[in-house]
Amino acid sequence: MAPDDRVAARLLTQQQSAEHKTHADRVFEEIERAIVTGEFAADTRLGEETLAERFGVSRGPLREALRQLEGRGLVVRLPHAGVRVVSLGNTDLVELYEVRANLEGLACRLAAQRISTAEAAALEALLRRHGDEEGVRTGTAYFQEHGSFDFHFAIARLSKSRRLEKLLCDDLYSLTRLFRFRTGHKPGRPRQAYEDHLRICEAVCRSDSELAELLMRRHVEAACRELQAMDLEGA
Amino acid sequence: MAPDDRVAARLLTQQQSAEHKTHADRVFEEIERAIVTGEFAADTRLGEETLAERFGVSRGPLREALRQLEGRGLVVRLPHAGVRVVSLGNTDLVELYEVRANLEGLACRLAAQRISTAEAAALEALLRRHGDEEGVRTGTAYFQEHGSFDFHFAIARLSKSRRLEKLLCDDLYSLTRLFRFRTGHKPGRPRQAYEDHLRICEAVCRSDSELAELLMRRHVEAACRELQAMDLEGA
C-alpha cells in the first residue's frame, strides 16, 4: 500500500477506539465473527453453557451478547428454548437486497452531493488499489469480497449520515455476508462488480447524485440476482 | 368501530402472541414505552438499581433489556458509566426522516404491487375510520398521531416484506415517536396528513406503485420539514 493511499484509507474508515471493552462486548464480536465466517453454521443451536465455557465468561455477559445478536438478526431466540443461528432462505435474500438497494442508493446520492475533493481522491485511490489487487490475483473470490465491502463501507461513510451508515454497516452488511459465504462467487462476477464500482465512483466524484444512486441500485440488484442464481444451482 | 372495520383492522395488524414472556422482555417493553411516551425524558440517566427496583426484577434481566434497548437506539450506553436515554438533535431528525422517506417509499411501492382487493378494501376502511374520527375531534393531535401511525403500520405490513416491516415498525417508528412527542403538532397539519394518506391509499389500491412511492416520500419529507419548523419555533 502506498503511503498516500494509507492516509486516504484513514480518511474513509473510522476507528472506534473503545478502550475498555466489557466481556459482553467482546463475546458479542467473537460470536458475530463466528457466525459471519460460517464457523457457526445456520440453524446451529447455541447452548449457553457451551458458549460460556468456550469464551471463558460466565453466562451473565454471554446472555447480554446473545440479546445484542438477536437485535442484529444474527440469531433467533425462542423463549425457554435457547438461541439458534439464523437461517435465511431465498425470500430473506430478496427482502434484504431490496432494502439494501434502496438504502445504498440513498447513501450514494448523499455521498455524491457531499463529497469533497480530498475525499474523492481518497475514494479513487481505494478503487485503484482494488484494481491492482484484482489484477494480481484475478478471480479470487475472497479478496474481491473484502474489497467490495471496503467500497460499500466507504460509500456509507461518505453519505455523512450517521444513521444511514450505522444501519448499513452494522445491521445489513453482516447479514449480507452470511449469503456471500454460503454461495461463493461466479467466476466472472468480481470483474463486473469492480467495473460497477468504477462507474459508481466516477459518478460520485463528479457529484452526479442521480446517476450515482441509479448505478448503485442496479449494482446491488445485480448482486442479488447473481446470488439467487448461485443458490438455485447449489441447491 | 363497525364490525366490518374490525375484521379489516385484523387483516392489517398482526398479533404476536408471545405466551410466556420473560422478565427481560417485559421490562424491555415497559422501558421502551416509558421512553417513547416521554416519561423518561431525553438524556435521563437510567441507573440499574433504581430501574430494577421499579420494575420488580433483578439486575440480570434488566441489563438484558438495556442491551436490547441499546440495539434499538433508544438508549446509549457508555461502558462503566451507565445508560442514558438517547438525545436526538436536528441532525438526527433529518437523517432519520431521510431513511424513513426512502424505506416507506419502498414499502409503498411494494404494497401497491402486491395488494389484494380484500386488503385494499381493508385499507380504505381504515382510512374512512380515521376520517370519521378526525371529523369528530378535529385538530386533536394525539389521535391523529395514533391514526397516522396506524396507516404507516398498515403500509409497512402490506409491503409483505418481513424485513422491511420489522425495520420500519421496530427500529424506526419508536425513534420517530420521540420527535413527535417532543414537538407536538401544528394546527393545520393533521388535516393535511390525512389528505396525503387518502391520496397514497388511492394510489396503492390502484396498484400505481410509482405514484404511491412518490407520494409517500413527499409525505414523509413534509412531516420532516414540519417538525423542523416546530423545533425551531420551540427553541
Added chain:
DNA sequence: GCGCCTCGTATTGTTGACAATTCCCAAGGA
C-alpha cells in the same frame, strides 16, 4: 403395536453477592 401420561434430566431464566471501575469531593500545594 400405538398413543398418552409421568417423571427425570438438561437447559434457560433469575437472583443476590462479589469484584472492578468510575465519579465526586475535599484537602493540599503552587
Added chain:
DNA sequence: TCCTTGGGAATTGTCAACAATACGAGGCGC
C-alpha cells in the same frame, strides 16, 4: 484562585448458585 491528587462512595461488570421451564425416555393402558 486554580490545579492536582488522593480517598471513599456509588455504580457497573461479573460470577456462581437457585428456581422454573421445556425436552425426551420410559412405562402404562388400550
